[in-house]
Amino acid sequence: MRRVSAGIRRPTTWLAVAVLAVLVVLVALPLQGLVAATLRPDAIGSWTDVLASPLSANLFWEPLRNSLVVGLATGLIASLLGAFLAWVVVMSDVPGRRVIGVLATIPFALPSFAIALAWESVFRNERLGGNPGVLASLGIAVPDILSWGMVPITLTLVAHYYSLSFVVVAAALSNVGGDLLAAAELTGASRMRIAGRIALPVVAPAILSGFLLAFAEGVSNFAVPALLGLPVRFQTLSTRLYGSISTGDTERGYVLSILLVVIAALVLWVGNRFTAGKSFATITGKSSRPRRANTGPWKWVLFALSVALVTATTIVPGIVLAVSTVLRRTNSFEAGLTLHYWIGESDPSIAQGMRGVLRDPIALDALVSTVALGFAVALGATLVGLVGAYVVGRLKRARVVGGSISLLSYVPFLIPGIAFGAAFIAQFGAPIGPLPSLYGTFAILVIAGIAASLPFAFQTSRSALGQVSGDLEEAAVIAGAGTARRLRRIVFPLASRGIVSGGILVFVTMVRDLSLVVLLVTPATPLLSVMTYRYASEGFTQSANAITLVIAIVSVAATLLARRLQGAGQPWSNA
Amino acid sequence: MTAITLDRLGKDFGGSTALHEVSLEFPSGAFVVLLGPSGCGKTTTLRMLAGLEEPTRGRIRFGDRVVANGDTGESVPAEKRGLGMVFQSYALWPHMSVRTNIDWPLRVARWSAADRQARVTEVLAMLGITALADRYPAEISGGQQQRVAIARTIAARPQVLLFDEPLSNLDARLRVDTRAELAQVHRATGGTSVYVTHDQVEALALATHIAVMRDGRVEQFGPPAELLEHPATAFVASFLGTPPAVLLAGEASGGWLRRSGAELTVASGEGRPLKAMYRPQDVGLGPSGCLQFDVVECTPLAGRYVVSGLSDGDRVSIITETPVAAGTSSRLILPETPAALFGADDTRVTA
Amino acid sequence: MTAITLDRLGKDFGGSTALHEVSLEFPSGAFVVLLGPSGCGKTTTLRMLAGLEEPTRGRIRFGDRVVANGDTGESVPAEKRGLGMVFQSYALWPHMSVRTNIDWPLRVARWSAADRQARVTEVLAMLGITALADRYPAEISGGQQQRVAIARTIAARPQVLLFDEPLSNLDARLRVDTRAELAQVHRATGGTSVYVTHDQVEALALATHIAVMRDGRVEQFGPPAELLEHPATAFVASFLGTPPAVLLAGEASGGWLRRSGAELTVASGEGRPLKAMYRPQDVGLGPSGCLQFDVVECTPLAGRYVVSGLSDGDRVSIITETPVAAGTSSRLILPETPAALFGADDTRVTA
Amino acid sequence: AEAEDAVDYSALSHDELVELATEEGEVSVYAFTSRIATVEEAFEAEYPGIDVVATDISSTELITRLASEHAAGSATADVAYVSDAPVVVTELLADGVLEAYLPPRMEDVLPAEYQTPLVANRLSTKVLMYNEEAYPDGSPVSNLWELTEAEWAGKVVLVDPNVRGDYLDLVTEMSLRADDMAAAYEEHFGTPIELADGVEDAGLQFVSDLYANDAVLVDDTDTVNAAIGALGQSAPPVGFTSYSDRRDNEDEGWALQVASGVAPSPGIVFPAMLGLTANAENPAAARLLIDFMMGDDTETGGAGFEPFYVAGDYPTRTDVVAPEDALPLEELAAWIIDAEASAERRDAVADFLLTIQ
Numbered sequence A: 001m002r003r004v005s006a007g008i009r010r011p012t013t014w015l016a017v018a019v020l021a022v023l024v025v026l027v028a029l030p031l032q033g034l035v036a037a038t039l040r041p042d043a044i045g046s047w048t049d050v051l052a053s054p055l056s057a058n059l060f061w062e063p064l065r066n067s068l069v070v071g072l073a074t075g076l077i078a079s080l081l082g083a084f085l086a087w088v089v090v091m092s093d094v095p096g097r098r099v100i101g102v103l104a105t106i107p108f109a110l111p112s113f114a115i116a117l118a119w120e121s122v123f124r125n126e127r128l129g130g131n132p133g134v135l136a137s138l139g140i141a142v143p144d145i146l147s148w149g150m151v152p153i154t155l156t157l158v159a160h161y162y163s164l165s166f167v168v169v170a171a172a173l174s175n176v177g178g179d180l181l182a183a184a185e186l187t188g189a190s191r192m193r194i195a196g197r198i199a200l201p202v203v204a205p206a207i208l209s210g211f212l213l214a215f216a217e218g219v220s221n222f223a224v225p226a227l228l229g230l231p232v233r234f235q236t237l238s239t240r241l242y243g244s245i246s247t248g249d250t251e252r253g254y255v256l257s258i259l260l261v262v263i264a265a266l267v268l269w270v271g272n273r274f275t276a277g278k279s280f281a282t283i284t285g286k287s288s289r290p291r292r293a294n295t296g297p298w299k300w301v302l303f304a305l306s307v308a309l310v311t312a313t314t315i316v317p318g319i320v321l322a323v324s325t326v327l328r329r330t331n332s333f334e335a336g337l338t339l340h341y342w343i344g345e346s347d348p349s350i351a352q353g354m355r356g357v358l359r360d361p362i363a364l365d366a367l368v369s370t371v372a373l374g375f376a377v378a379l380g381a382t383l384v385g386l387v388g389a390y391v392v393g394r395l396k397r398a399r400v401v402g403g404s405i406s407l408l409s410y411v412p413f414l415i416p417g418i419a420f421g422a423a424f425i426a427q428f429g430a431p432i433g434p435l436p437s438l439y440g441t442f443a444i445l446v447i448a449g450i451a452a453s454l455p456f457a458f459q460t461s462r463s464a465l466g467q468v469s470g471d472l473e474e475a476a477v478i479a480g481a482g483t484a485r486r487l488r489r490i491v492f493p494l495a496s497r498g499i500v501s502g503g504i505l506v507f508v509t510m511v512r513d514l515s516l517v518v519l520l521v522t523p524a525t526p527l528l529s530v531m532t533y534r535y536a537s538e539g540f541t542q543s544a545n546a547i548t549l550v551i552a553i554v555s556v557a558a559t560l561l562a563r564r565l566q567g568a569g570q571p572w573s574n575a
Numbered sequence B, C: 001m002t003a004i005t006l007d008r009l010g011k012d013f014g015g016s017t018a019l020h021e022v023s024l025e026f027p028s029g030a031f032v033v034l035l036g037p038s039g040c041g042k043t044t045t046l047r048m049l050a051g052l053e054e055p056t057r058g059r060i061r062f063g064d065r066v067v068a069n070g071d072t073g074e075s076v077p078a079e080k081r082g083l084g085m086v087f088q089s090y091a092l093w094p095h096m097s098v099r100t101n102i103d104w105p106l107r108v109a110r111w112s113a114a115d116r117q118a119r120v121t122e123v124l125a126m127l128g129i130t131a132l133a134d135r136y137p138a139e140i141s142g143g144q145q146q147r148v149a150i151a152r153t154i155a156a157r158p159q160v161l162l163f164d165e166p167l168s169n170l171d172a173r174l175r176v177d178t179r180a181e182l183a184q185v186h187r188a189t190g191g192t193s194v195y196v197t198h199d200q201v202e203a204l205a206l207a208t209h210i211a212v213m214r215d216g217r218v219e220q221f222g223p224p225a226e227l228l229e230h231p232a233t234a235f236v237a238s239f240l241g242t243p244p245a246v247l248l249a250g251e252a253s254g255g256w257l258r259r260s261g262a263e264l265t266v267a268s269g270e271g272r273p274l275k276a277m278y279r280p281q282d283v284g285l286g287p288s289g290c291l292q293f294d295v296v297e298c299t300p301l302a303g304r305y306v307v308s309g310l311s312d313g314d315r316v317s318i319i320t321e322t323p324v325a326a327g328t329s330s331r332l333i334l335p336e337t338p339a340a341l342f343g344a345d346d347t348r349v350t351a
Numbered sequence D: 001a002e003a004e005d006a007v008d009y010s011a012l013s014h015d016e017l018v019e020l021a022t023e024e025g026e027v028s029v030y031a032f033t034s035r036i037a038t039v040e041e042a043f044e045a046e047y048p049g050i051d052v053v054a055t056d057i058s059s060t061e062l063i064t065r066l067a068s069e070h071a072a073g074s075a076t077a078d079v080a081y082v083s084d085a086p087v088v089v090t091e092l093l094a095d096g097v098l099e100a101y102l103p104p105r106m107e108d109v110l111p112a113e114y115q116t117p118l119v120a121n122r123l124s125t126k127v128l129m130y131n132e133e134a135y136p137d138g139s140p141v142s143n144l145w146e147l148t149e150a151e152w153a154g155k156v157v158l159v160d161p162n163v164r165g166d167y168l169d170l171v172t173e174m175s176l177r178a179d180d181m182a183a184a185y186e187e188h189f190g191t192p193i194e195l196a197d198g199v200e201d202a203g204l205q206f207v208s209d210l211y212a213n214d215a216v217l218v219d220d221t222d223t224v225n226a227a228i229g230a231l232g233q234s235a236p237p238v239g240f241t242s243y244s245d246r247r248d249n250e251d252e253g254w255a256l257q258v259a260s261g262v263a264p265s266p267g268i269v270f271p272a273m274l275g276l277t278a279n280a281e282n283p284a285a286a287r288l289l290i291d292f293m294m295g296d297d298t299e300t301g302g303a304g305f306e307p308f309y310v311a312g313d314y315p316t317r318t319d320v321v322a323p324e325d326a327l328p329l330e331e332l333a334a335w336i337i338d339a340e341a342s343a344e345r346r347d348a349v350a351d352f353l354l355t356i357q
């Protein structure tokens, strides 16, 4: 909506070229490799297999429907909850909102399966045998619909991903000038109404970003639908995709993945249409102070709701996870508790002589390189995402360029990590000209990580930048500041809440996620996520969960640290 | 009917005091204009009236009801005070079109769709922004935004209207038209309005009462004519009027005000510093004058000329019938006796 | 030395045209004031001069250099034009303190630390905001923010200065002082300034040239006196002056302007609609007048009174020596012949 | 380099190999199991001058990684320890990514079927298992076809064969062993099997009936284990999982036991294979590691085989005695898969499974 000035547009062209080049290398080429792989003569049949064959109903259409329902429901409910909580934390006077705000960022740092396990530990029914959940063991018959399939999958994903929305929307809300809300208060509108009609719509681009992220994560998540869906043969594109690749039908998996990218592109397009490319400048050249809503007696209702939400999504899964690491026996109290999996010396009678994770000599190494990787990727992805979002925001008229940047920055979630990894091996596996091969170095992990986590960085930056009114940057243009300088000194500091939030999300996914790096890691750079994978694949659930907990703690610590540093660096916004 | 009482109202921001103890009574139906230099506390006062800022001290009463009490911290929330405010920063909702910006408050006030439609059309026309109804705030000019802000505020006809420099970005013609509309709205609701402006013509045209503020204090409060005719302090005298009164400082002794090389008749006077006030239209220019005057600028106004210049360090504006070239020098011819005298503490000295 | 030429400059926003083909020449060293109603394209013009908006048509030249060409799309980027601009919206950087807001552009311009320090201190003092140096924009009043915006712009002494209603939120006294400072800055740099304002006194005090704009077109461009004395169009006549000229519309035939029940002498005239212009100070009030006049408001100005009212649908402001009560009716006494006549196309009809 | 090219490693004696390998000083291995870390320790203890660089990733990723690295011509591992034999055959051997190396001393002690296409050092299983606490009298099932009957409706648990390769291998083998399946059908029901429309053979008919009988698909063998094995259940399901997971019974509170004697067979055994990458950088050390992992000549295979000497897994060497606590391979009577035949049939089976969801 905002006028973009000519002065800003021009140098932006160069940035656009640079960003596009980076995106082409990091995303488009891997994607193109994916497409090419499915077009080879021996693979082209995969297209008809998927789209028009007796298999397609079960291979594609049915999973597609399920994925869309799950993805959209996840996106919508997560946005709703995330936005609600963001409002409570940023704009209301609900007691304990700071703590609620910290807790609300944790679900994302927990692995989705931990949340699924938490769900199971309550709602699991007899269908699978084994140990029933709490309800079933109390003799309450839990219908399949609550135990397995669409409902638990969606709710679990929501519990996991609403914190994406929360983080993005909270950052945006904290930038809304107080006068906008004050003006609404004077109309006599209730707090809820102001929240629903003024505060949240003004940050619609952030809500859209949160939705897009939750949607993409929702459709690409494999662990949760596999855990909770398969028992009732509820298949999604992600389970089909994963299955195809792991049973050796790689091309079919790639076709599914390409179709997923296409669908995501459509959702992105529709989403952007929905807000019609709008961004609402809430950080303007006439300053006004932030404003908090006085919620009166509603305070306690909001408090109860918020606490219930974060308890269900953070504290319960966190406890489930933590407890699972001290259970002598996986998921069962019967054999008692032990700290063995944390600090035990090798004991042949337990877990095939596995040491406690804190005694694993590579654990510390892994911790260090994980944090280093997370940090490097967060920095790199944030930079690329920020510049990309900046360019898209300023080049409103260059639809094709802007659209390409948006799309390329959005789809990395949907490209299977294994395909990404293979593409990076293909691109960087051999020396390029005079440059040595990056393969096997820390650098390639960083590059791959950047590619994979661009969606967070891009979407969060996009919504944050949109809030900075154009005249602020124009004033810097007039002062003679070049693009880089403006970005560094004006645009970045003003949008920093959103940008830093994106960086945190990137960091968290990077320390937690495995799928991409697994093809690229070398023993020289051990990573925590690889350790969990190793433990889990051997059935050492407690040890795997212990590392997972360490990852979650690292993530939360990083989040808190980033917030603190940011707060200290922003004296102007401490109302 | 809402009389508004400020009772030793004060506001601190962190260490600094924006408003000292201000006590004022705005009768019901009054149109009160707050005048004062930049940063004197006008916006702060308005925001406290609106309930957007909590007073640090003192109380605000609407009629008999205490709406804010800085001593106990109690206060009626803004949305319960039933008032409208035009913000200095406009505060238009950027995600709503011009029409929706105006319509939404009516919707909140539960107006029927037909009434809303009619009223929105009416205020759009009243402010000359009908053609912009479907644009968004970012797509219209500064003055147009300001008019939308006014339209939004008056549409619901609130009983108490607060205006923070509502016409500052409008051209002279539009300003005259719009202030007539505002006066009309004020009369129609029968409510009380508080209005901040830097435009004295506007202030004089609209006000039933003017409060002249300075550094967080009220220097004088009363009907416009009273302030113009009988300024209580030198500051009020030097601030009000277009151009404001001529003030000349010096030391009084024995009926004379001594001032670099000249002696002016003043009725009262012991050996203390005084300021003599003269009306600009009473001061003449000519070689026979007693005080040196260096002309800085000369602008036409109301068929005459306002000549501003420096007389021995004092900035003085007088009125002449013919233009005087900037950069020239002349002398000020003063009337026999000054219109008023102000003492060292700036307050009026009764002769 | 930068003369500025606008050569058939035009700007569209989507479907609507904000600026038609505007051709103007601002001589080097000129202080050009753009005057015109809200939404007429003043800000758009400034923004194109600054390089913040690309013209849709036409060219802008600084001296001999074409800095923007709407036909080819070429343009010199804003940061290369070496100019300063005060934004209508202030555009203060909210994350920088007042001091840093002013200091940063100097730092960008590679001033030495000592020079910066000295200059910042100087402009802070010049604009009376020294005490606010360490506050953030959200912690100061509207007028204070506006002064910071000015300070920031003039600090680097750019050759071309653009001002978009820079004094709109300042009180009268401060406005006079500040405009004197601005004039001073303009003279000191010897550069060219373009200044948007709605305050006519300001315009007349500062301008070497005034461009009166209307609906994206320039109605008249020239020195202030010329515009006041010889308005080229009825619009200019009705827009300029405090108060502006009295314009009465009617149908001319045989030397008379017929208008509801009255006939006014006009020199020229066939059977077509005309507007007769009279200077406000030449129009009197009294029972003997030829036209009905309903007084709407009466405000003191320059020792006289501006009386505004309606005469048969035309809004008319005249000047009287004594106050007239609002709400009363009277009649307008017109001079023998009008000061000017304007035809149906609004342009001047030479007698 | 030319001199090296000329070396015929297969002809080298063990000592010569060690010498060359020590010169190389390093060997990199990709393995589908984390137990490779133990191998690493043992190898480095045995050959102090040679550093093992071990990377463990899943079979699927391992295969993709080798293929990609091969295609990009980048440095890659020297040795791959990999399961998923059918995929290895089609994706790696066919493209020359991996080569076979048969340590000379294995020629006599390794049955021919485990010498090609790559040497296998052990066999893993996917077999029908039950809860021995709930069914103390032995397997509640004696014929696979019982699982298609109402009694076991919703009570057969397996990992979705469309998600995991080893389960796909299990189903593929049933299809390949259609005759056995048909015979078992007749034995159980007393009538010859009649194939439904579109079902090609008795093996697929079985799976089809199993699915129709509400078989419960899950994503992971541990879920299968917990479902069927957890103690304290009154009527637990049965399911297909790894025999060797029985070793976790005590740790995890399970009562897993293999349903031996089930007709026609409780499931499959399949090889874990060792291959040499094409153009391995450390050809001698690579061979030495493969040799090492094939075990020494003691009854348990010694240090190189120790991590894999687990009840429920089977050493391929005839001279290594299978661990106690598990049925001998012959008694288990599981089908030994034929990687090539499997590879050929697999895709069709996967497609068939998709149609019967």
Ligand SMILES: Nc1ncnc2c1ncn2[C@@H]1O[C@H](COP(=O)(O)OP(=O)(O)OP(=O)(O)O)[C@@H](O)[C@H]1O
Pocket (backbone or CB within 6 Å): A003, B138, B139, B140, B141, B142, B143, B144, B169, C013, C014, C016, C017, C018, C036, C037, C038, C039, C040, C041, C042, C043, C044, C045, C088
């Ligand atoms: N982004 C836009 N889209 C459409 N129209 C616009 C846009 N920006 C400005 N306009 C229109 O262009 C015209 C000129 O705007 P401009 O801001 O130049 O006016 P102005 O003369 O500065 O007015 P003011 O005195 O109110 O500030 C206005 O009518 C405005 O509505």
Ligand SMILES: Nc1ncnc2c1ncn2[C@@H]1O[C@H](COP(=O)(O)OP(=O)(O)OP(=O)(O)O)[C@@H](O)[C@H]1O
Pocket (backbone or CB within 6 Å): B013, B014, B016, B017, B018, B036, B037, B038, B039, B040, B041, B042, B043, B044, B045, B088, C138, C139, C140, C141, C142, C143, C144, C169
């Ligand atoms: N948040 C704040 N922190 C500190 N001081 C503040 C804050 N907000 C306002 N002030 C100070 O309080 C004083 C009064 O501010 P206020 O906005 O009421 O002035 P004003 O009379 O409206 O001025 P203007 O005409 O410039 O708008 C000013 O000196 C201002 O600097």
Ligand SMILES: [Fe+3]
Pocket (backbone or CB within 6 Å): A537, A538, A539, D221, D222, D242, D245
């Ligand atoms: Fe296992």
Ligand SMILES: [Mg+2]
Pocket (backbone or CB within 6 Å): B042, B043, B044, B088, B164, C141, C142, C143
């Ligand atoms: Mg103010």
Ligand SMILES: [Mg+2]
Pocket (backbone or CB within 6 Å): B141, B142, B143, C042, C043, C044, C088, C164
């Ligand atoms: Mg403007």
